Amino acid sequence: xxxxxxxxxxxxxxxxxxxxxxxxxxxxxxxxxxxxxxxxxxxxxxxxxxxxxxxxxxxxxxxxxxxxxxxxxxxxxxxxxxxxxxxxxxxxxxxxxxxxxxxxxxxxxxxxxxxxxxxxxxxxxxxxxxxxxxxxxxxxxxxxxxxxxxxxxxxxxxxxxxxxxxxxxxxxxxxxxxxxxxxxxxxxxxxxxxxxxxxxxxxxxxxxxxxxxxxxxxxxxxxxxxxxxxxxxxxxxxxxxxxxxxxxxxxxxxxxxxxxxxxxxxxxxxxxxxxxxxxxxxxxxxxxxxxxxxxxxxxxxxxxxxxxxxxxxxxxxxxxxxxxxxxxxxxxxxxxxxxxxxxxxxxxxxxxxxxxxxxxxxxxxxxxxxxxxxxxxxxxxxxxxxxxxxxxxxxxxxxxxxxxxxxxxxxxxxxxxxxxxxxxxxxxxxxxxxxxxxxxxxxxxxxxxxxxxxxxxxxxxxxxxxxxxxxxxxxxxxxxxxxxxxxxxxxxxxxxxxxxxxxxxxxxxxxxxxxxxxxxxxxxxxxxxxxxxxxxxxxxxxxxxxxxxxxxxxxxxxxxxxxxxxxxxxxxxxxx
Numbered sequence: 001x002x003x004x005x006x007x008x009x010x011x012x013x014x015x016x017x018x019x020x021x022x023x024x025x026x027x028x029x030x031x032x033x034x035x036x037x038x039x040x041x042x043x044x045x046x047x048x049x050x051x052x053x054x055x056x057x058x059x060x061x062x063x064x065x066x067x068x069x070x071x072x073x074x075x076x077x078x079x080x081x082x083x084x085x086x087x088x089x090x091x092x093x094x095x096x097x098x099x100x101x102x103x104x105x106x107x108x109x110x111x112x113x114x115x116x117x118x119x120x121x122x123x124x125x126x127x128x129x130x131x132x133x134x135x136x137x138x139x140x141x142x143x144x145x146x147x148x149x150x151x152x153x154x155x156x157x158x159x160x161x162x163x164x165x166x167x168x169x170x171x172x173x174x175x176x177x178x179x180x181x182x183x184x185x186x187x188x189x190x191x192x193x194x195x196x197x198x199x200x201x202x203x204x205x206x207x208x209x210x211x212x213x214x215x216x217x218x219x220x221x222x223x224x225x226x227x228x229x230x231x232x233x234x235x236x237x238x239x240x241x242x243x244x245x246x247x248x249x250x251x252x253x254x255x256x257x258x259x260x261x262x263x264x265x266x267x268x269x270x271x272x273x274x275x276x277x278x279x280x281x282x283x284x285x286x287x288x289x290x291x292x293x294x295x296x297x298x299x300x301x302x303x304x305x306x307x308x309x310x311x312x313x314x315x316x317x318x319x320x321x322x323x324x325x326x327x328x329x330x331x332x333x334x335x336x337x338x339x340x341x342x343x344x345x346x347x348x349x350x351x352x353x354x355x356x357x358x359x360x361x362x363x364x365x366x367x368x369x370x371x372x373x374x375x376x377x378x379x380x381x382x383x384x385x386x387x388x389x390x391x392x393x394x395x396x397x398x399x400x401x402x403x404x405x406x407x408x409x410x411x412x413x414x415x416x417x418x419x420x421x422x423x424x425x426x427x428x429x430x431x432x433x434x435x436x437x438x439x440x441x442x443x444x445x446x447x448x449x450x451x452x453x454x455x456x457x458x459x460x461x462x463x464x465x466x467x468x469x470x471x472x473x474x475x476x477x478x479x480x481x482x483x484x485x486x487x488x489x490x491x492x493x494x495x496x497x498x499x500x501x502x503x504x505x506x507x508x509x510x511x512x513x514x515x516x517x518x519x520x521x522x523x524x525x526x527x528x529x530x531x532x533x534x535x536x537x538x539x540x541x542x543x544x545x546x547x548x549x550x551x552x553x554x555x556x557x558x559x560x561x562x563x564x565x566x567x568x569x570x571x572x573x574x575x576x
Contacts, residue, residue, distance in 0.1 A: 009070075011288075012329050019328065026326060030325060030334075034320055034335040036210040038335060038339060039342060041079075041080065042079060043233075045082070048153075049088060049089045049103070054343070056080055056308075058306050059309050060336060062303060062305070063078050063299040063302050063306075064079070064339075067299045068332040070294060070299070071291070072288045072295070073329075075280075075283060076276050076318050077318045077320075078296075083267055083268075084312045087263060088309060091110060092107055104307075109254055109257060111310040112305075114265045115297045115300030116301070117261060118300065123294075127292070128289070135385075136382075136385040137408045139374060139378075140395075141267070141393075142271075143372055144393045144404060146366040148397065150367070150370070154170075155359075156185075156355045156358065156359030157356055158186055159182025159356065160178075160182065163177060168397070188356045193360055196208045196364055205323075208364075209365070213358075216353065217352050225352075225354060230356065231355040232351065233351055268296060273287075316365065316368065375390060391411055392411075420464060423464070426439070426455045428445075428454070429445040430445065431445055436560070448560065451490075453560075454472065454475065454492060456471070456495075459498075460500060465504075468510070476521060490522060490523060491523065491559075491563050492523050493526040493559045495528060500529075500530055500533070500534055503537045503540065503541075515550050524550075524551065527551070528554070529556070531554045
């Protein structure tokens, strides 16, 4: 019994307890490949955030071990991610006044907050928040993040300094700054690009970023590139975990990180679940959203406790894992162990990494997120999604990542509310086989004489029931005006299964008013669907209308049969 409880809390233990020997060779190869890709990317993301390069390795080791135990995905790899690093950098930068120790301390605090939010959310089973940020918002966000990273790294690649803070200001200043390009630095950047491209086209299965970084670091170490004015990472603390300096910021500053950490938790979890679900679907299994939310939280807490920074799903490393054929989370354990060995025995070599090569690797990694064509493709398929995605992209570029995401989420909520406030509606009819379908332009679905079958494409609630009532009466009055050969219907059949989802006092008060106005027009209201619930709700709300004015039936087909079974009514209607 205790073992089962432990397995529910740590799903990874269950996977390891059923491990098969034939998986080991696949997991070992995948673990080596994941570590090879993770090492340069983690160092580059640490540099992106303005903290010591070694901290990028801290953000890989313990989180990987934690997710291997607590996660439900067999392929997903956690680690530093472009979006999470960009959010932290945007939130922390205004608070640190160029003090690297304070930047590191606040980064750890924000990472810990993010982990706590995720664990609390999983306790309340809020895994449904995986759908909080829609795909159009996420597309715009990722493209905005990618372009921001690319522009931010241009100064390192070309070797000039004194660039403005804002993205727009940097773009405007770029042409003039290019005149100050440091040629040896640019040559190093070009060499790094050539290595990446050569590996990509000649040996696409090899870890291009790792090979580029190893070669660039070796050249830097062997030839002393620093004396030529090429900036390098510089002294890196020795092996083991460092001691964080005693905090020298006011505790009140942490209040400024509450909302950004919430934003980070949401953004991280959405991208996390999109990656986990896509690879789970590809490999034929399911992931538990609430367990994944808890696993993400624990991984971030583990990163903070090991003095790293926030982590999320590392999509590029997950893709490498899947491509090599990794079978279980032993891949994460192997990769984390390799990174730990590098941390313990090779940190002195990391000091010689050229910053220009790190910038190139960051641009190379960010370019995989940049896909403006996909945003543009939404223009014809779904104009609302296109508008939302483009708005998010522009907002991130203009007002910054934190504010841009907030504005995009607000716009998404407003679009959703508009859909609920003013939803679409449809007329229903029958085909030659008597099947009920929506009446659309050009199809062969015909309305039934004397009957208006109607569907309101939203649950009815207090803020849209007046619109429902207005639309129904407009349609009833308009039918005869539009089609002179068609009489005003004697029956209004509403698809109640779609619209009546809960008991709302305002809704049934409006329905009572609608019944009286339809009675003036000699129209009887029929609610088709949810007969048991509707009957109980109508009784509880004590509608004043008589049973003849409102009829509740099990479904639309029953409503049609009931109406057509009244020959005296039908003959009178034809004669009208």
